[in-house]
Amino acid sequence: MAVFRFISSLIIVLLAACSDLSDNVERKDVYVSTYSPIDSGVVLIKDGRVLTGSGEELERADILIKNNVFEQISDSIDVPEDARVINAEGKWITPGIIDIHSHMGVYSSPSLRSNSDGNEATSPVTPHVWAEHSVWTQDAQMPLALKGGITTFHVLPGSANLFGGRGVTLKNVWSRTVQGMKFPEAPYTLKMACGENPKRVYGSSQEPSTRMGNVAGYRSAWIKAKEYKDKGGSPRDLKLDTLKGVLDGEILIQNHCYRGEEMAVMLDIAEEFEYKVTTFHHAIEAYKVADILAENNVCAAMWADWWGFKHEAFDMVWENVAIVDQAKGGQGCAIVHSDSAVGIQRLNQEAAKAMAAGRRAGFEIPRKRAIQWITKNPAKALGILDKTGTIEKGKMADLVIWDLNPFSVYAKTEMVFVDGLIKYDHLDPNSPKATDFELGIIEPTKSRL
Amino acid sequence: MIKHLVIFILLAFNNLSAETLLLKNATIYTGESDSALQGYDILIDNGIIVSIKEEVTESADVTTNLEEKIITAGLIAPFSQMGLVEIGMIQETRDDNSDLYSAGFSITQAFNPSSTLIPYNLNGGVTSSISAPSGSGLFSGLGSSFSLSGENNSLITKDLALYASLGAGEGSKAANLLLMEDTFELARKYDPNSNELQNYSLPNSIKYSKRDLLAVKRVIDKEIPLVISADRASDILTLIRFAQEQDIELILKGASEGWMVSKQLSESDIPVILSPINNLPSSFDRLGSRLENASLLNKAGVRILISSDRWETHNAYLSRQGAGIAVAYGLPWHEALKALTLNVADIFDIPNRGSISTGNIADLVVWDSDPLEVTAFAEKVYISGKLMSTQTRSKLLKDRYLNID
Numbered sequence: 040m041a042v043f044r045f046i047s048s049l050i051i052v053l054l055a056a057c058s059d060l061s062d063n064v065e066r067k068d069v070y071v072s073t074y075s076p077i078d079s080g081v082v083l084i085k086d087g088r089v090l091t092g093s094g095e096e097l098e099r100a101d102i103l104i105k106n107n108v109f110e111q112i113s114d115s116i117d118v119p120e121d122a123r124v125i126n127a128e129g130k131w132i133t134p135g136i137i138d139i140h141s142h143m144g145v146y147s148s149p150s151l152r153s154n155s156d157g158n159e160a161t162s163p164v165t166p167h168v169w170a171e172h173s174v175w176t177q178d179a180q181m182p183l184a185l186k187g188g189i190t191t192f193h194v195l196p197g198s199a200n201l202f203g204g205r206g207v208t209l210k211n212v213w214s215r216t217v218q219g220m221k222f223p224e225a226p227y228t229l230k231m232a233c234g235e236n237p238k239r240v241y242g243s244s245q246e247p248s249t250r251m252g253n254v255a256g257y258r259s260a261w262i263k264a265k266e267y268k269d270k271g272g273s274p275r276d277l278k279l280d281t282l283k284g285v286l287d288g289e290i291l292i293q294n295h296c297y298r299g300e301e302m303a304v305m306l307d308i309a310e311e312f313e314y315k316v317t318t319f320h321h322a323i324e325a326y327k328v329a330d331i332l333a334e335n336n337v338c339a340a341m342w343a344d345w346w347g348f349k350h351e352a353f354d355m356v357w358e359n360v361a362i363v364d365q366a367k368g369g370q371g372c373a374i375v376h377s378d379s380a381v382g383i384q385r386l387n388q389e390a391a392k393a394m395a396a397g398r399r400a401g402f403e404i405p406r407k408r409a410i411q412w413i414t415k416n417p418a419k420a421l422g423i424l425d426k427t428g429t430i431e432k433g434k435m436a437d438l439v440i441w442d443l444n445p446f447s448v449y450a451k452t453e454m455v456f457v458d459g460l461i462k463y464d465h466l467d468p469n470s471p472k473a474t475d476f477e478l479g480i481i482e483p484t485k486s487r488l
Numbered sequence: 489m490i491k492h493l494v495i496f497i498l499l500a501f502n503n504l505s506a507e508t509l510l511l512k513n514a515t516i517y518t519g520e521s522d523s524a525l526q527g528y529d530i531l532i533d534n535g536i537i538v539s540i541k542e543e544v545t546e547s548a549d550v551t552t553n554l555e556e557k558i559i560t561a562g563l564i565a566p567f568s569q570m571g572l573v574e575i576g577m578i579q580e581t582r583d584d585n586s587d588l589y590s591a592g593f594s595i596t597q598a599f600n601p602s603s604t605l606i607p608y609n610l611n612g613g614v615t616s617s618i619s620a621p622s623g624s625g626l627f628s629g630l631g632s633s634f635s636l637s638g639e640n641n642s643l644i645t646k647d648l649a650l651y652a653s654l655g656a657g658e659g660s661k662a663a664n665l666l667l668m669e670d671t672f673e674l675a676r677k678y679d680p681n682s683n684e685l686q687n688y689s690l691p692n693s694i695k696y697s698k699r700d701l702l703a704v705k706r707v708i709d710k711e712i713p714l715v716i717s718a719d720r721a722s723d724i725l726t727l728i729r730f731a732q733e734q735d736i737e738l739i740l741k742g743a744s745e746g747w748m749v750s751k752q753l754s755e756s757d758i759p760v761i762l763s764p765i766n767n768l769p770s771s772f773d774r775l776g777s778r779l780e781n782a783s784l785l786n787k788a789g790v791r792i793l794i795s796s797d798r799w800e801t802h803n804a805y806l807s808r809q810g811a812g813i814a815v816a817y818g819l820p821w822h823e824a825l826k827a828l829t830l831n832v833a834d835i836f837d838i839p840n841r842g843s844i845s846t847g848n849i850a851d852l853v854v855w856d857s858d859p860l861e862v863t864a865f866a867e868k869v870y871i872s873g874k875l876m877s878t879q880t881r882s883k884l885l886k887d888r889y890l891n892i893d
Contacts, residue, residue, distance in 0.1 A: 148768045149775075179769050235577075326889050346882075347605065347802035348576040356886040381766050381797055388809065388862045395863035400886065448812030448862045481775050488778050 064272055065280045070171070072221035074210055079107045079436065079459025081119050087127030087440065092134040092414035092429035096407040102132065104436040107458040112430055127440055130453065133410055134430050135190025135437030138383045139293070139340050139417040140320050140376035143181055144174035144194055144209075144217075148380060158197030159204060163241050164260050166229060167277035168204035170194045174217045179487065180380040182463075182471035185211045187384035188439040190457045191222060193421055195230045195320075198295040199240040201247070201256045203230035205281055206293055208421050212457055213472045226291055226422040228317075229281055231257070233296035233305060234351050254304060261286075261312040291317040291422055297351035299327030306335055318420040320376065323352050326359045329366035338372035338420040339363045342382075343392040360390075360412060361397025361404055374420060375412040386413045391446035406446060435459075508533050509850070509873050510548035514559040516540065519830040519843035522822045527556060532850040535872035540846060554854055557867065560825060561843050562615025562851035564633075564832040565804040566761050566793040567715075567741060570606065570617035571599040571634055571642070573801055585623040591671075592699025593629030594647050595621050601634075601642045605802055607880040610636055612805020613859060613866040615851040616644060618836055620715070626656045626664050627671075630703055631715075633838050635851070637871045648836055649739065650707050653717040654727065655773060661723060665730065667694065672734055675704035713737040713836075715761070720773040721745040728756050739835060741799075743785075745776035750788035759791040759835045762827075764819075765810040766797055782827070783818030791835060794827040812860035824860060 082104040089097040091112070101116040102109065118124055145157035156173035159165045174194060184192065189211050196203035206228035209220040233253060242248030247256050264282030272283055284290035292309070296302050296319045309316050318338040319325060323346065325332060325339035332339055341363070346355030356362070364373035375390045377383040394409035418428025427435045436459035443450040455463040455471075463471045477487035509532040516525040518540075529544035530537060539546075572595055574581035583598030599619060609617075620631030628651045633644040652668070654661050670689050678701045690696075707714045714731075718724055719742045728749075731738035740746065741761040746753060753760065764782040769775045785792050794814065796806045811824040819827075833842025840848045850873035857864045869876045 148770045149772055150770050183767065326886070327892075329889075330892070344803055344806070346608075347574070350575050350578060353575060354881075354885055356882045356889075358886050358890075362886075362890065380768055380770075384767075385813075391862045395865070399865065400890065446863065448809060448860060449816045451816055477769075480769075487769065487775065 064275070065284075070169075070218065072223045073216065073218040074212070074214070074221055074223055076107050076212075076458040076460055079104055081105050081122040082125065082436075082456075082459055083116060083118055083122045084125045084127050084132065084438075084440070087130050087132040089132045089430060090407055090410040090445075091431070092410055093431050094407055094411070096405070102430060102438070104456070104459040107436055107460070109430055109432050109434050109436050111432060125440070125454070131441040131443065131445055131450070132430070133188070133387075133439050133441065133445055134414040134428060135439060135455070135457065136188040136386050136413050137417040137421070137428060138184070138189055138192045138377050138386060138413075139318065139374055139420055140378045141184075141192040141194055141380075141383055142197070142378070143184065143192060143380060143383070144176065144178045145170055145196070146380075147175050147178035148180045158199045160197070160199035160240055163201045163237055163245075163247060163256055164278065165196075165200050165204050166202040166260070166281035168196060169207065170196045170204060170230075171207035171217050171221065174207070174209070174220075176214055176217055176220060177474040177476045179474050179477050180383070181211060182213075182474060184380070184383045185455055185463050185471045186452060188387065188441075188445075188452045188455055189383055190437040190439075190455065191418075191421075191423070191427060192383065193228065193293070193417070195228070195293060198230070198232035198236045201232060201237050201253055202260060202282075203232055205290070206230050208423060210457060212462065213474070222423060222426075224426075226289060227281075227284060228291045228293045228421070229285055231292060231294045231305075233294065233301040234298060235349055236295070250301065254308065257308055258311070261308070265312060285314045286312070288315070291420070293318050293320055293420075295320045297321055297323045299324040302328050303331060306331070306337070317422075318374065321352075321378065322363075323355050323359070326356055326362040327354075329363045329371055332363065332372075333366040333370045336372070338374055338416060340374040340376040340417070340420070341393075342378070343375060343389040343396070357392070357396035358400045360393035361400060361402050364397070364404065364408070364412070365402050372416050372419065373412050374416045376417070387441075387445040387450065388448055389413075391448075394446060406444075409446070508546075508548040508550070509870075510544055510546070510551040511559065511852075512544075512551060512553045513556055514554040514854070515556050516844055517558060517560045517822070517825055518845060519561050519826055520845060522820075524558075530559070530844065530850075530852075532870075532873040535850055535874070537844065537846055537848050537850050540844065552868075558855045558857070558859065559844070560613075560853055560855070560859060561829045561841070561848075562853050562869065562871065563613050563805065563807065563828045564838065564842060565609070565614050565617040565795065565801075565807065566832045566836075567620055567795050567799050568617050568801040568804045569622050570609065570619045570636070570801055570804060571601065571603045572619055574604055576802070584621055586621070586629065589629065589697060590623075590625055590700050591627035591629065591650055591652075591703040592697055592701075593621055593623070594632070595619060595629060596632045596643065596646050599632070599634055599642065601638050601640055604881060606636045606638060607878075608802065608882065609805050610869050610876055611866060611878050611880060612803070613808065613853040613855070613869065614805045615853070615869065615871050616838070616841060617804065618648070618832070620649070620651050624653065624656055626667060627652045627700070627703075630712075633836060635871060637874075637876075644838055644841075645836075647703075647706075647712065648838075649713050649715045650703055651715050654723055655718065665726065667691070668730070671696070671704055672708060675701045676708055678702075678705060707736050708734065710735075710737055713739045715739045715741055717741045718773075719744040719771070721748040721776065723773065724749050725752060728752055728758060731756065731758065744774040744781065746790070747778065747781045747784035748776055750785050750790055753785065754789040759793060759831070760785055761793045761795055763795050763797055763799060763810060764814040779813060779817040782814035782824075786819055786823050791831050792823075792827045793832050793835060794824065808860055808864075809862055812862065815860060821860065
């Protein structure tokens with residue numbers, strides 16, 4: 040009886056505490072990452088050719104990993120006791136590849152209506168939806184991307200809406216929960232979309248039906264968000280929580296935007312409401328405004344060569360990535376992204392195409408620079424550069440060993456490390472770990488391939 | 489001044505289409521043999537390759553030293569909507585599908601030799617295409633082959649294949665196959681001289697026009713092949729059986745799980761059009777998708793043709809990237825080149841193209857490096873011996889914005 044009374048009073052106290060916490064403010068202690076890699080121990084990777092991502096190409100270097108992070112990178116490191124030694128002579132090493140634009144988990148393979156979870160295309164303003172609440176952790180695309188060297192990817196809602204919802208940055212590791220994949224302490228992002236998509240999806244029945252309607256939609260929402268912020272985020276509104284997070288500088292804007300003039304307008308909106316655009320995605324016309332992007336410290340995430348699938352993708356130039364990269368004397372922030380579960384498996388090749396095009400246009404773009412388009416720069420644009428994106432002391436040991444120069448179509452990954460742990464080894468037929476979906480799916484006795 | 493400029497340009501143009509052209513000191517991958525001819529010369533007369541030798545001694549109107557660069561036959565896009573589409577999502581720029589006709593829908597007369605897509609693909613080394621309808625019905629229509637010369641006489645062969653898809657629409661594949669059988673039976677009996685359109689054996693909603701039945705009849709008469717899209721291993725076996733029963737020539741498109749039935753495909757001598765870059769298990773029909781598909785099919789003796797990812801037309805030339813990936817996963821390099829050139833010409837019966845050999849039309853590409861590499865580009869593209877311009881909208885845009893200051 041006493042125990043019962045104790046428990047019930049405890050419940051009352053807990054309930055009171057909960058209601059205190061949830062009273063009119065967003066809680067930041069839920070939905071958090073539970074990802075916690077086991078200890079990698081000590082790993083020494085010897086004699087590889089290293090593209091560090093921080094701007095160096097080391098012809099022959101050793102990399103020491105200790106307790107999941109890079110401990111030391113130098114010409115020659117003595118083998119520590121209990122170290123696992125990997126001979127990478129003749130191999131190429133890069134940081135783990137990062138895709139800033141993925142829909143893995145929200146547009147999964149197999150692609151079925153029942154798991155098409157990427158676009159809450161029921162209203163043009165849906166900043167309250169979160170991509171992570173759609174993610175199917177058993178999407179068979181994820182291990183394929185891992186084999187392509189992807190260690191971190193950013194999952195966005197689709198582009199039907201002016202505000203599509205929150206994006207999430209994930210580690211490319213098998214987990215039964217999305218929290219178990221969430222990149223620890225990565226900031227949330229907000230997907231916005233310019234141009235054709237919102238007006239096409241909504242135009243027949245409601246605003247917006249034009250690009251000017253799009254802009255009115257963004258501005259109206261920001262006006263509400265300003266008021267909400269001024270009132271301290273109360274009374275609680277899920278949509279405005281996200282927008283307030285942007286105004287507070289905690290949530291990064293990832294803005295789908297093809298056309299140059301629309302990017303310039305979006306920057307004015309950011310100026311009007313005092314927030315920052317972090318990245319323009321699918322920025323087919325970034326080359327037209329590369330100097331403006333560089334001046335405003337905005338990144339552009341681009342394809343190497345996609346074009347023509349819609350009108351706003353008609354003005355593709357093969358040199359787009361290079362022109363953004365070289366803007367203002369090399370001050371530009373260029374990113375190569377995929378938006379494709381095929382492309383994500385070979386972002387190295389997409390970067391290679393963009394690098395070759397840039398060189399043909401007369402730019403001097405060494406490999407050590409081009410590798411940053413798929414490592415350092417996306418890490419910066421996701422707010423995780425202090426943790427990953429380069430091979431530097433203290434960072435997460437996310438790393439890829441390639442059999443050949445990764446800017447070759449023939450290059451394949453041999454090993455992919457996430458936090459110092461080998462998640463893919465080309466000699467291990469059981470890696471990468473199959474998803475639940477793939478178990479017994481073709482033959483009951485084995486996993487997919 | 490302008491007059492002089494015009495005359496100068498005309499003279500320059502005349503030079504380019506000189507009657508004889510000598511390409512010296514090339515590294516020739518003929519497409520036919522496994523090894524390269526190092527330092528060979530190619531003599532072209534009136535657009536036709538007349539001589540391939542270590543040293544051509546004849547003089548020519550124009551001589552170009554290729555400095556040992558790689559030269560191959562121009563790529564032939566094996567399946568695309570080249571000349572039929574400008575912007576994918578804008579229906580009014582598309583002439584590649586029809587609700588009026590099914591099997592009888594011939595795309596030929598809509599082909600636009602000035603399509604904006606053609607210069608981009610020439611840049612990538614594609615010199616001809618098999619342009620096909622893209623409809624999603626059981627039958628989508630007839631495709632034709634075209635040169636990407638940009639000239640009004642671009643047509644090579646009209647209505648050279650009938651296109652169909654087993655997984656069309658929402659219905660059961662079994663029903664689609666039954667309808668295909670019924671359609672073939674009807675077409676077999678169909679007498680074009682009679683006024684009767686015998687629709688007796690078909691479901692109520694199905695109506696064929698004379699054109700539709702005549703197109704199917706051409707497949708039955710083995711005048712043209714049936715190109716059919718299918719991916720699942722068991723569906724492929726069903727289609728092999730269908731082709732045998734109907735005694736028709738079949739070409740398979742897709743075939744994600746082709747490697748699982750490669751022996752049967754090889755025994756039936758059914759060629760396969762692949763998009764080897766795409767290894768996603770993106771449907772329950774493609775659970776067995778893998779990057780080794782091309783090499784396993786080739787190993788089993790199946791003739792393969794390589795297309796771009798998702799049969800994409802704007803960048804049809806990216807078939808080269810798919811070919812490179814297939815090589816990384818075990819396909820011999822020269823087989824990959826054949827899959828982009830000679831196999832396409834052979835299988836679709838496009839005469840005198842697809843390889844560098846005497847008597848062939850001089851559709852040629854000079855590469856700065858290995859053409860299967862993503863960093864490679866086409867330095868010179870010849871169609872019928874004429875040096876093509878590699879100018880594109882894209883390059884003009886680039887030049888404009890590089891000099892924006």
